[in-house]
């Protein structure tokens with residue numbers, strides 16, 4: 001039982017089904033959906049109804065568990081393994097950058113690789129592993145919050161980018177988890193949220209979450225960050241991450257790199273809050289696939305208003321790369337990682 005109110009849950013497990021809030025509709029509408037169909041859940045991840053690295057990993061794992069239960073009529077271990085393998089491959093193809101997706105699916109694949117005396121034993125092992133991933137996510141976020149809030153001073157104004165909150169995890173959030181923990185521990189903090197074009201996760205999701213909980217938040221456009229840092233209005237920056245490499249490269253929402261450069265220029269600490277399940281211990285920076293999303297996300301503001309000519313060429317990289325020299329420290333559930341990152345990440349991962 002958490003000592004914090006878990007007011008918002010992006011992804012839940014309800015009676016053998018995956019239940020999620022459609023974040024594309026917020027703050028205009030709070031629509032929840034439920035499904036046992038991994039294809040429907042895969043589409044929810046691709047369309048960003050479900051988004052945020054940890055939430056994507058949890059949703060994918062729960063989608064596999066729901067699939068195992070959906071095919072309750074299958075009595076053959078090999079037949080169920082084949083169905084589950086196909087579902088895992090479909091979910092792997094949803095989004096290429098967030099490491100938590102692959103971390104979660106690899107955990108389920110490891111369960112699948114074992115021998116089982118009955119199909120029921122296999123089904124139970126899959127569901128148990130997926131539910132562990134789900135519950136661990138919430139516990140991990142709270143640990144990140146409680147470790148990270150020690151870096152927050154009473155009276156701080158904290159800038160955050162995109163949404164690394166309860167709407168990006170199973171609950172509580174990572175960057176917003178640190179902010180929540182500081183708030184509930186009595187620190188009078190304020191948040192500045194960037195709108196985060198093109199999909200406006202900051203303006204729509206971070207603002208919605210924090211206002212729902214009464215945490216003071218001010219919205220700024222992405223191009224205001226330089227000005228507000230120049231004016232000395234920001235004490236700290238805290239962002240989430242989609243993938244962190246051993247050398248400390250941080251892959252996160254497009255615009256993060258620009259904020260990190262401005263923070264460095266103005267001597268503002270730049271923190272990254274993420275579970276160790278976001279750390280990719282294998283890839284090098286040249287292996288990373290930065291997701292290129294549909295051009296209409298840039299041409300339109302959330303499908304509400306045309307802002308450019310429909311036939312104009314568009315670039316729409318969903319993420320960028322912040323090099324380690326711009327990162328002050330990485331807040332994880334196992335502790336705060338400071339430079340030299342490779343040495344200290346390997347230590348915290350016991351590699």
Ligand SMILES: CSC[C@H]1O[C@H](OP(=O)(O)O)[C@H](O)[C@@H]1O
Pocket residue numbers: 051052053054161162163164165168169174175201239240241242252253254318
């Ligand atoms: C703790 S969420 C991590 C990360 O995921 C978000 O990306 P998206 O909204 O495209 O799924 C954003 O980069 C967050 O910082």
